[in-house]
Amino acid sequence: MSATSSAKATRNAENRVVVSVKRLFAKESPDYVVMVAMVLFLVIFGLVMVLSSSFVGSALGNDGNFFATFFSQAIWVLVGVPGMLVISRLPPITFKRLAPTGFLLALLFQGLVFSSLGITSGGNTNWVRIAGLSGQPSELLKAALIVWMAAMLANRIDQIFDYRVLLRPLGLGVLLALIMVGLGNDLGTMGVMVMIALGIGFVAGIRLRHLALVVAGVAAAGALMAAFAASRMNRIVTWFSGCAEEDYLTGCWQTVHSTFALGSGGVLGVGLGNSRAKWSWLPEAETDFIFAIVGEELGLVGATLVIASFVVLAVSMVRLVRNQPDPFARFVTAGVMVWLIGQALINIAVVLELLPVLGVPLPFMSVGGSALVSSLAAMGVVMAVNRNGARSVSDYLSRSGSARR
Template sequence: MSAGSNPGAFGAQTRISLGASLRAGTDRTVAALYAITLLLVGFGLIMVLSASSITSYVAGQGFFGGLWRQATFALIGLPLMLLAAAMPVTFWKRWAWWLFGIGLFLQLLVFTPLGVEVYGNRNWIQIGTSFSAQPSETLKLALVVWIGAVLLKKEPLLGEMKHELIPVVFPGAVLALGLVLLGDDLGTVMIMAALVIGALYFGGVSWKSLGVIVLGGVLAVIFFLVTSPNRMARLLGHADGDSDYSGLGWQALHGKWALAGGGLFGVGLGGSKAKWNWLPAADNDFIFAIIGEELGLIGAILVVAMFVVLALVMLRVIARARDRFGKAVVGGVMVWIIGQAFVNIAVVVGILPVLGVPLPLISSGGTALIACLVAMGVVISIARDGTLYQRELAEGKLLR
């Protein structure tokens, strides 16, 4: 009997066909996440090599010193991303509280003898002469996973402000951000605050609670700005067009000059003049300036486009997520990585004052790269579960 004369066979074939279609769509989503992440990391390695070659050579590490260091971190981070992606979503839900506790513990280490200051911020730990790490990067990931788990657990109570704010905001987020702020790293705190708001928004918290959180955050930022002479000097200097060439305006001005020198098509890969010790943090916070100088406006726009595409794919993952946990975690990670990317770019082009945040997945920096890669692994884990969930929904509807 043909499938056309057998309704049961036709239904079975339809279910198989639809299931295959959903699997293909899912595979495309997961493949897109892998592809964009690997593309950004690969591009970052090339640009780190170019931006750090001169300073690495002067430091006695050879032209490839910066590249080897960053490549080592990538070789650690990529397997961890694959491992995180292979984990079931239930793993992240089950261990969320432990991860948050570990993140807080690591951040506390910066206030022990292991802690060191970098550019005035006590946000690093140093073990011996060869190992250093920035615990706040690990805390970002732990915080967003924990928020997702708490929102899922309290789902029946959401809609009441006290349950939306406790314990996610008080004491959770306040404790995490406060520990980082004690190290005087306001730039990282602002990114973490945006991450929290993003996780709460996509996790379905009410507008009333979000309004209270945003208002409190804005007032806190204003307070910590006006009570810090250094931050106020940077803000006022930025408002004055970074005219203090020999002082606080040096880095911002040289970053803009590097961008302007690139023109439409750039001076060519490796041809930057700014990286010859004219631009501080050329391979880190200001690597976008080197991208613009060497690859021109076209190259800079392509970098922006990659982050935009990554955001769109993450939005698709959020829309297909099984529950509030997946939506909150992916939303938080999206605001973290995409938001931080655009803050970094805004600093380089002169829209914002210098904040000291790297360009995710591209800038040099081991802890930041590894944390972002593991975060992308968690997003992929949720994307895979979302695909399974969509397939279950579709098959359930057909069976009815």
């Protein structure tokens, strides 16, 4: 084959890929397209920042391999993004049918953290290691909880004001999920799951006084958990009272150095790859505190770009919720939005010292395969239930009922 014909074949293949992508989103609403675009942008931008923030720690912990962490995260991106697109093509009724089974399996998977496979890190027992791979089952549990709650509420939409419906089995299921995570001392994940439950409940129309009771109960439980965990209580106390000199090496180290990193970035930053904080000054620079590295290297401009991307993602998902007539699709979209946007707000607030350190990663950007894949899978479900031309769950059930009659 000549060089000319080879180049022509390559161009034809590239054109077919472009046409296929255009067809994939041709019939979708602008909000749908913007939502997907923001997710892909955050994933790609996050991968760049993972490379920049992790190469020092990666070299120290992997026999001089500067790119070990980056390559690991890149593999999860290559798994998660195609997985999201595949999930987005499934019929919405599939997720509703599998919701109970998926939630049960996620609870069982979460239970593995208390077995010999469980790993304790940072005072939390919320990891498992299987066949050399480690992950957080709670990330999968968040996604399963959303789909299960959406299915339960959609099935009981006419009984939404009956508190007995909220308690059995909805309330018991949510409580069980919270207990499973709480037993591992993961207060940050518990907080995110409570936000998810409250967000879906609010969109579903549950009475505010019932939601207020949930908030009060969870606040009391959270206070008790903090009181019986010395390290967590120390972080909360130092956050309230401010960092004294004797706290510098304990409860204040991360927050002080994240603030230093953000402050040193100025407007335009010190330049991509030029962070000083990642040279063992800021622990978890590529995970929970990656936003601090963004602010240091890319300055106020880069930090604002990240925040603006999450804001645009939130607005596009809110518009999808408001325009979605199907209850199941509406609740799923709302739940995933509250999860990802709420978690992003918590992460950024911790970096800005507006909240005590909670160990919550920044969605789509922080290092972590289980968190990334679970988030992208959840977005795939959102894409599926909001896809133009897909038969909604309500439509499917009404047609099935007509056929049986």
